[in-house]
Each structure stands twice: as structure tokens, then as C-alpha cells.
Amino acid sequence: MAEQDQFDVIIVGSGAGGAPVAHTLVSAGKYILVLEKGPLFRPQQDDPLGLSDYKRDELISDGPEKILTIPGLVNTGASFYTSHVEPDLNDEPHIYQSNDSADYATIEGYTCQCVGGGTQHYGGVSLRFSERDLTLRTFNESRTDIRHDPNGDVKREARDWPITYTELEPYYTKAEQLIGLNGTRTNQIKVASADYYQKPLEPNPISEYARIGMEALGMKPYRTPQAVITQDHAPSGRKVGPLNQRDWEGGPKTAYVNRYGDCLDYKSTTWVALLRPIASRPGFTLRPNCNVTHLECNASRVVTVHYRDPSGQPATVSGKVIVLACSAIETVRLLMLSAEQASTFDSRINQNDLLGKYFLTHCFGGASAIMPGRFDKSRTIDSDWASDFCGTDDFIRSAGLWAGATIYNNTSDQALPIALARTHGATDLDTLWHAFDNDTSMVGEHLKDFLNAQFNRRLSVSFMANQVPQKANRIELHRKVRDKWGRRVAYIIKSWHDHDRFLMDTIAARCRDVLGYGGDGGKGQYPVEGFGGVYLSENALARIANHILGGARFGSDERDSVLDKNCRAWHFDNLYLTDGCFMPTSGSGNPTLTIQANALRVGDAVLASGIV
Amino acid sequence: MLPNILHSRAMPYRLLSRDDTYVLNYSTKYLARDNTDDRHNYGQYAAGDPRARIAEAWRFPIIDSYYDGQDYEASYDFNTVTFIYANSDPGLASVAVVGTFADLHAPVPLRRVAGTKYWTVTMVVPKGEVHTYKFIVGGEPRLDPVNPQHATKADGSQWSRFFTQFCTQIISFEEWEVVLLQRLTEHILPFRTTEGQRFLDLYYNYLDRNAKETVYPHAYRLDQPIGAVSFIDKVVAREESHRLQDYKICLETIDRLLRNRNPYTEPSRIAMEFYTELYDQMAGGNPRGWDFSRYKNPRFFLQLLRRHTYTGAFSHPKYGGNAGGAGWAYLAANLPDPQTGALPTERSQPSYFDWGHALERPLGRNPEYHG
Ligand SMILES: Cc1cc2nc3c(=O)[nH]c(=O)nc-3n(C[C@H](O)[C@H](O)[C@H](O)COP(=O)(O)OP(=O)(O)OC[C@H]3O[C@@H](n4cnc5c(N)ncnc54)[C@H](O)[C@@H]3O)c2cc1C
Numbered sequence: 001m002a003e004q005d006q007f008d009v010i011i012v013g014s015g016a017g018g019a020p021v022a023h024t025l026v027s028a029g030k031y032i033l034v035l036e037k038g039p040l041f042r043p044q045q046d047d048p049l050g051l052s053d054y055k056r057d058e059l060i061s062d063g064p065e066k067i068l069t070i071p072g073l074v075n076t077g078a079s080f081y082t083s084h085v086e087p088d089l090n091d092e093p094h095i096y097q098s099n100d101s102a103d104y105a106t107i108e109g110y111t112c113q114c115v116g117g118g119t120q121h122y123g124g125v126s127l128r129f130s131e132r133d134l135t136l137r138t139f140n141e142s143r144t145d146i147r148h149d150p151n152g153d154v155k156r157e158a159r160d161w162p163i164t165y166t167e168l169e170p171y172y173t174k175a176e177q178l179i180g181l182n183g184t185r186t187n188q189i190k191v192a193s194a195d196y197y198q199k200p201l202e203p204n205p206i207s208e209y210a211r212i213g214m215e216a217l218g219m220k221p222y223r224t225p226q227a228v229i230t231q232d233h234a235p236s237g238r239k240v241g242p243l244n245q246r247d248w249e250g251g252p253k254t255a256y257v258n259r260y261g262d263c264l265d266y267k268s269t270t271w272v273a274l275l276r277p278i279a280s281r282p283g284f285t286l287r288p289n290c291n292v293t294h295l296e297c298n299a300s301r302v303v304t305v306h307y308r309d310p311s312g313q314p315a316t317v318s319g320k321v322i323v324l325a326c327s328a329i330e331t332v333r334l335l336m337l338s339a340e341q342a343s344t345f346d347s348r349i350n351q352n353d354l355l356g357k358y359f360l361t362h363c364f365g366g367a368s369a370i371m372p373g374r375f376d377k378s379r380t381i382d383s384d385w386a387s388d389f390c391g392t393d394d395f396i397r398s399a400g401l402w403a404g405a406t407i408y409n410n411t412s413d414q415a416l417p418i419a420l421a422r423t424h425g426a427t428d429l430d431t432l433w434h435a436f437d438n439d440t441s442m443v444g445e446h447l448k449d450f451l452n453a454q455f456n457r458r459l460s461v462s463f464m465a466n467q468v469p470q471k472a473n474r475i476e477l478h479r480k481v482r483d484k485w486g487r488r489v490a491y492i493i494k495s496w497h498d499h500d501r502f503l504m505d506t507i508a509a510r511c512r513d514v515l516g517y518g519g520d521g522g523k524g525q526y527p528v529e530g531f532g533g534v535y536l537s538e539n540a541l542a543r544i545a546n547h548i549l550g551g552a553r554f555g556s557d558e559r560d561s562v563l564d565k566n567c568r569a570w571h572f573d574n575l576y577l578t579d580g581c582f583m584p585t586s587g588s589g590n591p592t593l594t595i596q597a598n599a600l601r602v603g604d605a606v607l608a609s610g611i612v
Numbered sequence: 613m614l615p616n617i618l619h620s621r622a623m624p625y626r627l628l629s630r631d632d633t634y635v636l637n638y639s640t641k642y643l644a645r646d647n648t649d650d651r652h653n654y655g656q657y658a659a660g661d662p663r664a665r666i667a668e669a670w671r672f673p674i675i676d677s678y679y680d681g682q683d684y685e686a687s688y689d690f691n692t693v694t695f696i697y698a699n700s701d702p703g704l705a706s707v708a709v710v711g712t713f714a715d716l717h718a719p720v721p722l723r724r725v726a727g728t729k730y731w732t733v734t735m736v737v738p739k740g741e742v743h744t745y746k747f748i749v750g751g752e753p754r755l756d757p758v759n760p761q762h763a764t765k766a767d768g769s770q771w772s773r774f775f776t777q778f779c780t781q782i783i784s785f786e787e788w789e790v791v792l793l794q795r796l797t798e799h800i801l802p803f804r805t806t807e808g809q810r811f812l813d814l815y816y817n818y819l820d821r822n823a824k825e826t827v828y829p830h831a832y833r834l835d836q837p838i839g840a841v842s843f844i845d846k847v848v849a850r851e852e853s854h855r856l857q858d859y860k861i862c863l864e865t866i867d868r869l870l871r872n873r874n875p876y877t878e879p880s881r882i883a884m885e886f887y888t889e890l891y892d893q894m895a896g897g898n899p900r901g902w903d904f905s906r907y908k909n910p911r912f913f914l915q916l917l918r919r920h921t922y923t924g925a926f927s928h929p930k931y932g933g934n935a936g937g938a939g940w941a942y943l944a945a946n947l948p949d950p951q952t953g954a955l956p957t958e959r960s961q962p963s964y965f966d967w968g969h970a971l972e973r974p975l976g977r978n979p980e981y982h983g
Contacts (some may be wrong), residue, residue, distance in 0.1 A: 003727075039637030044982060048631055049692075050684075051677045051982055056970050057928045064851035066668075067654035088641075088667035090651040113641075241980045250980045254970035264980055288633070289640035310636045311700065311729040312644030374950055374964050417926035417943060436922075437915040440895035447922075448802035452947055456964045484645040484667075 003315075004285065007033040008612040010305050010319035012292045012334070015117015016595040017325030017579030019270030023178065024603025026278040030612050033285045033317060034275070035307055037326075038085060038114035040288040043272060045265050054120075054261030058418040060084050061121075061259050062432070068093075070481055074102045081422070081432050085112040085120060085261065091484040094329065096492040096542045105481075106430055106542040109329050109492060114261070115288050116271040117327060118546060119592065123258035123382045124227035124267055126181050127406055127589030128172050128190040128597075130391050131165040133466065136403050136585050139393070147400030148502035149468075154402045157358075157469045159584040162556040162565040163601075169193055171597040176225075179596065180233040180268040183225030189388040198231045200384075201253060203411075206375040206459050207384035210409035213461075213518025217510070219389035224408050227268035227592075228252050228381045236273045238265045255378040255415035266381075270596075290315075293485060294338040295322065297345050300573045308485065320612050321574045325599070328548040328581035332356045332475045333490045335552070340477075348571035354562050356475040359494060360550035360586040361543070363405070363504050366462035367511035367531030370453060371519055377415035377456045383408045390463065390507055391588045402499060405465030405507045406589040407514065414458055417451075424454075430539050461511040464545075465504070467586050468497040475551050492542075496535045504533020547591050552577050553584040566605035567598070574611055578602050625714035626736040628678075630694055632725045635732045638674045642667050643698045643730075643758070656760060656854035663760055670850045672696060672758045673774055677983045678736055684982045685974050691776040693737045697722060697747055697756070700729040704750060707731040711745025711771075719748050739778045739930075744771035760853055775849070777930035780842050784849045784856060789863045790841055791880040796866075797840045797921040799887050803942065811946060815938050843924025843933025844917075855916060861906055862913040866890065869901045929975065937975060940967040 009025050011018045014036040025032050041053035054060070061083045068078050069090050080089050086107055093105035111118025132139060136158040140146065146154050170193065177196040185195055200223040203211070214221040230252070232239050241250055241264070252266035265272050278284050289310040296304040302322045309315045324331045335355060339346035349355055389395060391404035414420040425435025436442070442450050473494035481489045496504075512531035519526025534543045555561025558570040567582050569575040578599040580591055587594060606612065643666060650657075653664035663669045674694040680687045695709050708719035713735060722731040737743065744763050746753045755762065756772035763773040775783065782790055798804045803812055848856040870879040870886065893899035894910040902910050924933030926940065934940065944963040948955050956963045968976035972983030 039641070040633050041637060042633075044980075048634075049628075050679050050681060053634075053637065055677075055928075055983070056972075056981060057930075059923070059927050059931060064847065065855070066652075067854070069651050069654065088652075091645070091647075091667050250978055256970060289636045289644075308644060309728070310640045310644060311698075312640075312646065313700075313729075372951060374947060376964050376966050378965060378967065379969065417940070418923060421922055421926075433919055437919060440911070440914060440918065443800045443891065443918065444802060445805060447800065448805060448808070448946075451802070451943065455943060455947055457950065482647075484647045484651075486646055 005317045007031050007285070007317065007319040009033075009321040009323060009606065010035065010317055011323040011325060012305065013037075013117060013325035013327065013331075013579060014115045014275060014286070015111065015270055015325060015327060015579065016119050016592045017327070017599050018117070018323065019274040020175065020596050020599035021323050021325070021578055021603040021606065022284070023274040023278055024600055025606065025612070026281050026283045028607055029283060031283045033287065033319065035290045035292050035305065035317075036115050036286065036288045037291040038112070038288065040115040040271075040286070041085070041120070041261055043265050044263055046276060052263035054263040056254065056256040056260070056263065058416055062418060062422055066090070068105055070105055072103075072480065073105050074098070075104045075430075079433075080107060080430065082107055083121070083259070085114045086110050087113055092489065093481060094490050094492055095478045095481055096494075098541055103478075104542065106539075108430065108542045108544045109490070109548055111327055111546055111548065112261075115275070115286065116269040119227070119269040120261040120271070121259055122227070122546070122592060123412075125383050125408060125590045126176070126179070126183070126225045126227045126593040127386070128192075129587040129589060129594050130190055130388070130404065132391070132393060132396070132404060133585065133587045134161040134163070134165055134168070136160065136466065140402055145397060145400055146402050146499070148499045149402070150498070153470070153497060154468055154499060157471070158402065159469065159553070159555065161584060162554055168597055168601065171601045172593065174600050175593055175597040178235050179227055179273045180229040180236055180238065181225045181227050182223075182230045184223040187220040187222040187388070189391055197225060198229060198233070201230050201251070201381065203384035204375060204377060204380040206371060206373070206377055207409050207411055209371050209459055209518035210385050210461055210514055211518070212522060213514035213516070214385060214387050214389075216517040216522040216524070217389070217513055219387040219407065219514070221385040221387045224383040224386040226381055226383060228257065228266050229268060236268070236277050238272060240266070252381050253379045255380060255412045257380075258382045258412050291485070292326070292334060293487065294334065294341050295345065295575075296338070296342065297348065297572065299344070300348065300571060302572060302575045321576065321606055321609075323576045323578055323602075323606070325577070325579040327579050328359070328551045329475055329490045329492065331577055331579055331581050332551040333477065336477050337487055349569060351571045352559055354553070354560075356551050357471045358469045358550045358553055358584065359473045359475050359492065360467050360469060360583060361547045362545050362586050363465040363467045363500050363507075363533060364463060364545045365504050365508045365511075365531070365533035366460055367508060367515050367528050368458060368460035369515045369519060369526070369528040369530070370457045371459045374457050377411055380411040380415065382412040383410055385409050390465075390510060399506050401503050401506060402468065403466035403585070404588040405463045405503070407461060407463045407507070407511060410460045410462055413460055414454070415456065417455065420455060430542060459515065461514045463507045463511055464547075464589050465507055466588055468499050469550065469585060470495070470497060494541060496540070501533065501535050504535055508532045547580070547586065549580040549583045549586045549591055552581040554582045555584060567602045568605075576602055576606060625720065627720070628692055628734045628736055630692070630732070630734040635694065635696060635725050635730055636728065638671065638694065639696050639698070639730050642669070642671060643696075654854040655857065663758060666758060669758050669760050670853065672756065675774065675776055679982055684972070688972075688974060688983070689739055690736050691739055692734050693774065693776070694732060694734040695722060695745075695747075696758075697731040697749070698729050698758070699731065699749070706750070708748040709733060709745050710748060710753070712743045713737050713745070737776050739776045740780065742773065742775040742779065742781055742783060744773050746771060761849060775846070779846060779932055780839065780935075782842070782845050784845045785859070788867070788880070789859070790845075792863050792867055793841045793844060795880065795887055796891075796917060797844075799884070799891055800918055800921045801840065801925055807946065808942065811942055812938060815941050816936070839933040839935040840921045840924035843927065843931055844920045846932040847920060847924075858907075858913055858916060862910070865903050865906055868903070869899065872901055937967060940965065
């Protein structure tokens with residue numbers, strides 16, 4: 001059977017960056033192909049057998065032990081545990097450079113490799129960035145009160161986005177409408193022209209401590225916007241099932257939201273919210289299980305996309321416009337591998353030395369405590385309360401910071417028994433089970449005491465904040481290590497700026513206060529055992545918070561950016577990048593809603609380009 | 613290996629059609645690749661075994677939930693088993709599978725997924741069973757080239773093997789090993805405490821009286837606390853088969869060591885204190901009388917055993933442990949209100965872990981999710 005090999009637009013990757021473009025273009029009558037490396041795992045509603053590939057099963061997200069066998073790495077021989085939608089580390093590792101300049105393989109820096117990408121497993125926290133997040137250069141230019149920045153890096157490296165909040169705003173609104181979120185607006189500092197939030201469900205009772213703490217500290221809380229529907233959602237044709245009649249049975253409140261694919265239709269993944277609604281249109285073709293290996297260009301046009309079909313056979317397709325949305329690290333890698341194959345591609349994509357540079361994640365961290373009461377945390381959709389208190393200009397200035405943060409509570413973490421043990425003392429995906437394994441005294445009565453002290457009593461408050469952009473934080477191709485196709489893998493080199501550490505200490509202390517004041521009804525004396533920024537953790541340099549940003553930033557000057565304002569690669573006519581790679585700064589909140597809003601904007605730009 | 617794993621009864625089989633998307637979803641990531649290095653051998657294969665090139669070869673054949681489209685509680689007694697055979701030879705005319713799930717003389721044909729190298733067929737097989745099979749490729753019987761599980765029949769012939777979910781039949785260990793493992797896992801889990809034991813007895817009695825057959829047919833009362841040993845038996849047979857050798861060597865070492873310490877008592881009968889003492893010594897890394905020439909790191913084995921035991925107690929019962937959800941029910945019923953010390957009771961105080969709310973019927977009570 002000869003497959004179609006000509007399309008108006010080819011989109012590589014079906015996650016937060018790819019799907020909105022597909023939705024826009026198919027709705028406008030274009031013929032597009034989505035090539036997605038991973039499988040099309042379906043919720044019950046669209047599986048022919050009425051069963052989902054996603055399960056409410058802790059061992060599906062915490063896979064069995066495997067052992068790293070790639071020779072020559074510091075952690076060769078170490079155990080690792082991956083979920084069913086993460087790549088096998090021996091087949092497709094990311095390598096990062098640690099403090100001692102040695103190389104480690106890591107599973108950090110992948111979200112999910114399946115249709116929907118990271119939106120399948122994400123917690124769905126869907127914050128807008130603030131106006132200030134997009135103008136950090138202007139904001140910091142003339143300041144003299146920025147602390148812990150002896151070399152003036154902040155002023156030198158901060159960038160304004162080439163678009164204003166006002167330009168992005170209609171797309172935030174459109175994204176919120178199309179995707180399906182619940183939450184509340186009052187007390188947010190982000191201005192919205194329309195409110196498409198659905199009604200939030202009752203918060204989990206343990207979150208009340210966070211609310212009390214926030215109120216006591218004058219941090220006006222709002223209900224965290226989350227990509228989970230609580231009412232029928234017309235744009236995507238989803239219904240909420242028996243929830244309406246019986247809130248206490250069924251519905252989305254389970255601990256299988258964050259880190260799990262949703263077996264039902266509640267979580268607003270890009271598959272159920274954006275792709276499935278257009279799946280029967282003639283202009284839509286999706287090829288899952290197809291891994292794109294490189295691009296080929298003819299002068300300023302990318303003409304051919306090379307990929308491996310589901311059997312692993314080489315195949316090609318061509319399109320008038322090519323959109324890459326493989327998530328930042330893999331998109332940058334794909335471009336670098338394409339450049340290696342052809343000097344014409346190389347000279348255009350590397351017209352300056354910025355590809356892969358200014359890789360970003362977030363400054364993140366928080367506080368965690370055992371609270372006075374015990375509550376059934378397994379009935380939650382993850383986060384209940386958020387606050388923009390640390391995002392206002394007043395706060396930023398008074399704290400001597402360069403940019404702001406958002407604070408929110410997490411309810412679902414460690415709400416299930418295996419998660420409690422495997423993440424006990426672990427700070428990242430590479431150290432799962434470590435602390436539990438080493439604490440061998442925890443058996444019998446002691447294990448009971450542990451469960452008694454911890455299970456369904458922990459509450460954490462997290463923050464997300466802008467990381468100072470540094471050119472030395474970068475993605476390269478690793479010299480030696482290759483994936484299962486013989487392609488060089490991504491090499492991640494990054495460190496935290498002094499100011500990042502200071503910022504994390506500052507905001508983590510606020511998170512501690514939320515619990516300290518929340519735990520004792522506003523007196524501020526409640527003991528909080530752990531707080532801090534990610535930089536303090538084991539493997540701190542590998543940590544990416546699943547927020548994979550930058551590496552191909554957009555801008556208005558082609559000498560200072562990889563992409564133009566419309567996320568088109570400067571010296572190509574028809575190559576657009578729409579995953580998190582375009583961000584010149586990482587924003588004061590979780591990035592996905594912004595990736596989606598921007599991708600909707602780029603979809604319009606592609607239509608306006610006249611190429612298709 | 614215990615001999616009772618091989619079913620020989622003939623029976624009608626049920627086929628089911630799974631669409632191409634399903635088959636590719638469970639094939640490409642593992643079976644499509646160029647590399648020929650042994651990246652996936654962590655000790656489970658002999659050198660040069662071609663399965664070492666394949667990620668997660670243990671996933672084959674694919675065992676999944678079943679739903680007949682009408683009654684998912686009745687469907688809950690069955691799994692689907694999807695066989696996948698990869699062969700890019702365009703001239704290959706037919707592939708079939710023969711096995712103990714169907715009449716041995718009736719090969720079940722596989723179909724080729726159009727435009728790919730994958731051949732496939734899906735059957736409906738009862739839960740809790742162990743089966744053996746071979747592919748018939750161009751008329752010749754062949755072991756499944758991917759599935760690492762093999763079984764040797766009485767006549768010495770080698771077959772590929774799989775087991776379905778909720779399997780409590782022991783397949784990796786000898787009887788004495790099971791008994792020893794039981795004693796070791798008892799020390800790890802809190803169910804051995806007086807209240808823990810009382811709770812489990814009540815829980816299973818309750819299931820026996822009211823629910824065992826109707827509400828939850830897969831709640832076997834095993835002779836071991838909540839089936840952690842059954843879980844370990846399964847996980848080293850499939851997902852973590854590279855750890856089977858750790859168990860084999862260490863159980864033998866422990867058996868010998870306990871016999872030396874207690875020449876007049878069988879290890880299965882010695883008092884709990886001896887296990888506690890051994891456990892602590894292993895944690896310290898240097899148990900008196902340990903044969904280090906056979907196994908270097910007793911503490912490592914202890915950690916492995918502990919991770920497996922905990923996982924078995926609290927993972928979904930389909931993996932062979934946590935029988936009837938008893939581990940979860942323990943958490944729901946035995947953790948007190950930290951302020952008053954009161955345990956949850958059905959009427960006045962809601963449970964702190966209402967696990968049944970999220971899970972499929974008949975194990976749980978979720979009205980939407982089918983497992
Ligand atoms: C557990 C978890 C929780 C999270 N929680 C939140 C949250 O609460 N809020 C939030 O904002 N964000 C959250 N995130 C992050 C969020 O998932 C990402 O920000 C988002 O998905 C990034 O979008 P993207 O388009 O850049 O990449 P992705 O959504 O990851 O999409 C990339 C897609 O490209 C595919 N692909 C990669 N390489 C190729 C190739 N060569 N050929 C073909 N296809 C390819 C991948 O398989 C994938 O499907 C979370 C992530 C995880 C894993």
C-alpha cells in the first residue's frame with residue numbers, strides 16, 4: 001500500500017507544541033501530517049475494545065528495574081526505573097555533565113513519548129506567564145538593586161520577548177477555551193480577556209493548610225488552573241460521566257492524574273482536546289510510532305522529512321511547511337543531526353552560534369511537611385491553591401530578585417503507597433528507591449511507623465520561577481553515545497547561576513512559611529522539615545522539572561536569536577519550531593499553557609505566510 | 613521448576629481482533645531498531661543471545677485487560693494475550709501459534725499487519741493461568757524469538773511460556789525456597805505484628821464469607837502474608853528475570869547458613885528471632901557464615917528483597933501479590949487519626965485511603981474505569 005507522501009504541512013511531535021498547530025491548520029482546511037515517535041495510547045472512550053492503554057496501576061508509571069549498560073559513563077551499572085511512555089535509557093539516553101565534568105546518563109529531559117507528548121503524564125497545572133515575564137530586559141535594565149549578580153549577567157542576558165502579552169493574550173484565551181481547564185481567576189495578576197475556566201471541584205481537605213498559610217501571609221490564593229475538565233466540554237466533545245450525579249464516585253479525582261496517562265477523558269491532553277476532535281477531517285493524518293531522523297533542505301526550503309516507519313524501515317515525506325515540536329532537547333538534536341548530514345542545512349540553521357544555547361528549565365523547589373491531620377490524598381487532581389504573590393513587581397524588587405515566581409500546593413505527590421516509598425528521600429527520576437533501599441531498618445514495626453508517620457500526611461508547596469539565561473547552558477550532540485538508530489544522543493550541559501540559587505532560597509523560604517503558618521492556624525510556628533531549591537539536591541544538574549525550554553530562542557534580531565518572532569528559523573522560509581525551545585526566558589510558571597498558546601499563534605502565522 | 617505449570621487440557625479458544633494501532637503501539641518501541649549491541653543484557657541472557665538487543669523483551673506476548681463489550685465484571689476473569697512475531701521477509705506465507713491455551717493440534721494463524729514486519733493474533737485467555745506455546749513459521753515450529761520465558765516439558769522439549777494476570781501459581785521457585793522467602797518477607801512487612809495479623813484474618817474472613825466468590829473472584833488466601841512471595845515469583849519470572857539468580861544463590865546461601873546455626877531445626881521452623889538477627893546482619897553487610905565467594909553483597913540482596921516485598925504488598929493484585937487488595941485495605945484501616953489516635957471506622961470516620969474509589973470493578977468500585 002503506497003502511503004501518501006505529500007502534505008501541506010508536516011508536524012513532528014504531537015505534544016503541547018505540535019497539536020495546536022495541527023488543530024489550527026486542519027480547521028483552516030489544510031492537509032497536514034503529524035509524525036509522532038511514540039504510540040497512540042487511547043483512553044477508554046476511543047479504544048475499539050473500550051479499554052484504555054493507560055491504567056490506574058502504580059507499576060505502569062514506576063517500571064521494573066533495568067540496568068544502565070552503556071559503557072564509559074559514571075552511572076554505568078546503575079539501576080533505573082522508567083514508565084511505559086519514557087524511552088528506554090539504554091536505547092535513547094540523554095547524557096548530562098555533572099559538577100566533576102563527568103558524564104551521566106539521565107532520564108530527565110524527556111516528557112512522554114506518545115501521542116500527546118508530555119501532556120499525557122503532566123499534572124496539568126496551566127498557568128499563564130505574567131506580562132512581566134515577557135519584558136525582563138526592560139524591567140531590569142536600569143536597576144541597581146539586583147542581588148547576587150556580581151558580574152551583571154542578569155542585565156546582559158535578560159531578554160524581552162519579541163511579542164507582548166497583549167499579542168499573546170488572545171491565544172491564551174483560545175488555548176484555555178479549546179483545551180479545557182478548571183480553576184479561578186480572582187487574585188491572579190494575569191489579565192484575561194475572557195474566562196473559560198470550568199468550575200473547580202472541592203479541594204482536597206489537606207490543601208486547607210496551604211490556603212490558611214497563604215492567607216495568613218497575605219498571598220491571595222486562587223484555585224490552581226488545571227487541564228482537567230469538571231464539566232462537559234463542548235470544544236472537544238468530552239463529557240464528564242456520572243460525576244454530575246455522584247461526585248463521590250467516579251470523576252477525575254484520583255491520585256492517578258499527575259505522572260499517569262488518563263484512562264478516561266478528564267485530563268485535557270492534546271490528543272483528547274485538540275487532535276481527536278479533528279481526527280476524522282480529511283486534512284488530518286497521524287502516523288504514530290514513526291521516528292523522524294533528519295531533515296533535508298533545498299536552499300532555504302526544508303523539503304524532505306526522513307523518518308523510520310513502525311517496522312524501523314526508512315521512509316520520507318515532503319511538505320510545504322515543516323513544524324518541529326519534539327520538545328526542546330530533541331528538536332535541537334534533530335536540527336543538529338540534520339546539519340551534520342548536509343552543509344547547506346548546517347550553514348542556514350547555524351547562521352549564528354546560538355542553536356542549542358540558552359537552554360533553560362525553571363528555578364524550582366519548595367517545602368514539604370508532615371501535617372497535623374491525615375487525609376485521603378488519593379482523591380485529588382493534584383493542585384488546589386496557587387498564588388501570584390511572588391510575581392508582582394513590588395515583591396521582585398523588594399526581594400532583590402530579577403524575576404518572579406508562582407507558588408502552588410501539590411496534593412497528589414506520595415498519595416499512593418509505592419510512590420511514597422520510591423520517592424522517599426529521592427529528589428529526581430534517577431534516584432528513585434535510593435533512600436528507601438538504604439534505610440534497611442524500615443521493616444516490620446518500623447515500616448508501620450513510617451507508614452503511620454507519612455502516609456497521607458505530607459503536604460508540599462512548590463514554586464516555579466524564571467532561571468537566569470546563560471549561554472553556557474546548552475544542548476550539544478554527545479561525542480560517543482548513540483541511540484538505537486546509531487544517531488548521536490543529546491548532551492546537556494548546564495549549571496545554576498548564583499542568582500538562581502539566591503532566588504530559590506528566597507522563594508523556598510516563602511513556601512516553608514506557607515506550611516509553617518498553615519500548619520498551626522496562622523501562628524507560624526509549625527515545624528517544616530524540608531525546604532529548598534532544586535540546586536541543593538543530588539543530581540541537581542540533571543534536574544529539568546520536565547520543563548524543557550530554550551535552546552532555539554526567538555527574537556527580533558537574527559544575530560541574537562535562532563527563530564524570528566513567528567518561530568520560523570531565520571534562514572529558512574518554511575521551518576517552524578513550536579515546542580518549548582523558542583523561549584528566551586522561562587517564565588514564572590509551568591510552561592505548557594504558554595507553549596500551547598504560542599503554537600496556536602504560530603499556526604495563524606503559518607496560515608498568514610501564504611506558503612500553504 | 614515445578615512440573616505443574618504445563619496445562620495439557622485441550623479447549624476451544626476465543627480470538628479477538630485488536631486493531632493495527634494496538635499492535636504497533638506495543639511493538640515499535642521495542643522491536644524496531646538498527647543497533648546490534650547487547651544493550652539489554654543485565655545478566656538475564658547468555659552472551660550473544662539476540663534478545664539482548666531488544667528493550668523490554670519480557671513484554672511479549674502482550675497480556676492486557678479484556679472487555680467483551682457488555683459485562684466487564686464477567687470479562688474480568690479473562691485477559692487478552694496478543695502474540696507478535698516480527699519478520700521482514702516479504703515471501704513469508706504464514707505464521708501460526710500452537711499452545712496449551714488451545715487444542716495442540718490446532719495452530720492459530722497470525723495475520724500480517726499491512727505494510728509492516730509484524731504478524732499478530734489476539735486470544736482471550738483466563739486469568740491466573742500459565743501456558744506454553746510455539747510459533748509455526750513456514751511450517752516449522754519455533755520458540756518465540758523475543759519472549760525470554762522458556763519452559764522445559766517432561767519430554768525435554770523447550771517451549772515459550774507466559775502467564776496471565778492474578779497468577780498465584782508458583783513458577784520460579786522450589787517449594788523450600790518459597791517457604792524461606794515467606795519467612796523473610798514476613799519480617800519486612802508490618803502484617804506480622806499482632807494487629808496486622810488480626811486485621812488480615814478479619815479481612816480475608818470477610819472476603820470468605822461475603823465476597824470471595826461474587827465480588828472478587830481473585831482474592832486467594834495464600835499461605836503467605838498478602839502474597840508478596842507470589843509477586844516476587846512473578847517479577848523474577850518476567851520483568852526482572854535478571855534478578856532470579858540473586859534469589860537462587862542467596863536463598864541457598866541463607867538456607868545453608870541457617871542450618872549451620874540451627875543444626876536441629878528446619879529453616880522453615882526456626883524462631884522469628886533468627887530471621888531478625890540474620891536480617892540485621894545482612895543489613896550490616898557481614899552475616900556470620902555468609903559464603904562471599906558465591907554472593908558478594910548480602911546487603912544488596914536484602915535491599916532487593918525489601919523493594920520487591922514492599923512493591924508486592926502494595927501493587928495492583930494483577931501482579932500476583934496484594935491478594936484481594938489486602939495491602940491497601942491495611943493502609944485504609946490501620947493508620948490512626950494523628951490527633952486523636954482513633955482508627956477509621958466505617959460510619960464515623962472516613963478511610964484515609966479509599967483505594968476502591970479509583971479502581972475497576974469488581975476489585976474496586978469505580979463506575980467508569982474498566983481496568
Ligand atoms: C510528570 C509530568 C508532569 C508535568 N506537569 C506539568 C504541569 O503540571 N504543568 C505544565 O505546564 N507542564 C507540566 N509538565 C511539562 C509538560 O509536559 C511539557 O511542558 C510539555 O509537554 C512540553 O511540550 P513540548 O511540545 O515541548 O513537548 P512534548 O509535549 O513532550 O511533545 C514532544 C513530542 O515529540 C515526540 N518526538 C520527539 N522526538 C521525535 C522524533 N524524532 N520524531 C517524531 N516525534 C518525536 C515525542 O514523542 C513527544 O510526543 C509535566 C511533565 C511531566 C512529564
